[in-house]
Amino acid sequence: xxxxxxxxxxxxxxxxxxxxxxxxxxxxxxxxxxxxxxxxxxxxxxxxxxxxxxxxxxxxxxxxxxxxxxxxxxxxxxxxxxxxxxxxxxxxxxxxxxxxxxxxxxxxxxxxxxxxxxxxxxxxxxxxxxxxxxxxx
Amino acid sequence: xxxxxxxxxxxxxxxxxxxxxxxxxxxxxxxxxxxxxxxxxxxxxxxxxxxxxxxxxxxxxxxxxxxxxxxxxxxxxxxxxxxxxxxxxxxxxxxxxxxxxxxxxxxxxxxxxxxxxxxxxxxxxxxxxxxxxxxxxxxxxxxxxxxxxxxxxxxxxxxx
Numbered sequence: 001x002x003x004x005x006x007x008x009x010x011x012x013x014x015x016x017x018x019x020x021x022x023x024x025x026x027x028x029x030x031x032x033x034x035x036x037x038x039x040x041x042x043x044x045x046x047x048x049x050x051x052x053x054x055x056x057x058x059x060x061x062x063x064x065x066x067x068x069x070x071x072x073x074x075x076x077x078x079x080x081x082x083x084x085x086x087x088x089x090x091x092x093x094x095x096x097x098x099x100x101x102x103x104x105x106x107x108x109x110x111x112x113x114x115x116x117x118x119x120x121x122x123x124x125x126x127x128x129x130x131x132x133x134x135x136x137x
Numbered sequence: 138x139x140x141x142x143x144x145x146x147x148x149x150x151x152x153x154x155x156x157x158x159x160x161x162x163x164x165x166x167x168x169x170x171x172x173x174x175x176x177x178x179x180x181x182x183x184x185x186x187x188x189x190x191x192x193x194x195x196x197x198x199x200x201x202x203x204x205x206x207x208x209x210x211x212x213x214x215x216x217x218x219x220x221x222x223x224x225x226x227x228x229x230x231x232x233x234x235x236x237x238x239x240x241x242x243x244x245x246x247x248x249x250x251x252x253x254x255x256x257x258x259x260x261x262x263x264x265x266x267x268x269x270x271x272x273x274x275x276x277x278x279x280x281x282x283x284x285x286x287x288x289x290x291x292x293x294x295x296x297x
Contacts, residue, residue: 017157024157031148031155033188036196037206038215047211058227059185063156066181070160075173081181082231082285137175 003076056089068097076134083130146240178237229287262292
């Protein structure tokens with residue numbers, strides 16, 4: 001799908017991770033270089049930091065949110081993407097992202113499509129809210 | 138502060154797997170998905186991995202330096218960020234893209250402070266918000282990506 005194929009009100013929802021594993025979080029730590037023990041060290045997270053388990057990197061949830069955008073508008077080019085971190089994500093969580101087209105504007109001889117993004121966990125609680133702006137190459 | 142960040146195909150592949158995103162556009166330039174995007178490019182949040190090249194990055198154990206995660210013992214509390222033992226949290230992250238990142242790019246990364254503001258909260262006391270703006274320029278000096286990180290530092294520790 002190109003940016004030009006999207007119309008105001010179009011919406012798309014998909015699961016972006018099912019039963020998030022501690023191994024997936026460890027992979028993200030290795031790939032991103034963020035080795036904060038709060039994300040991968042269950043002993044530290046529970047006995048020192050006072051959490052009931054490790055928490056996923058906010059940036060991992062952000063990356064999973066981006067995945068829905070690049071899969072849905074798979075021919076478009078991303079101009080901007082941003083999120084607010086609302087709630088912690090933990091091992092075992094299943095996350096879904098909903099993208100909604102909120103505006104389509106003429107810009108620089110092309111179109112700029114503005115998406116609103118909401119990522120929720122299995123309880124329906126928002127974990128991330130955000131936006132993306134798409135254009136065609 | 139500034140440092141160099143070489144963009145490598147293997148690092149992009151490892152990053153794509155780490156986010157559970159197996160779209161061939163991130164690793165196979167011969168696939169229809171890769172060709173549609175002019176060859177391999179990096180996933181939208183790949184620049185987070187510039188941390189590997191950041192000499193001052195604190196969330197990385199270093200030889201000979203005590204680490205606060207568990208080993209023989211359970212670890213120790215991370216150094217507090219606020220004067221009252223407050224917590225530093227990642228509140229927002231924004232990216233503006235000027236062109237895709239490609240394997241072979243050597244980016245120069247520059248961080249500078251942005252806006253600051255304050256807000257009162259019942260749970261964490263006075264909240265101090267701080268923006269950090271990071272620009273990624275390529276080998277030709279062209280701006281490739283601009284990142285804005287907003288962190289919030291609470292006055293009091295925030296318990297989970």
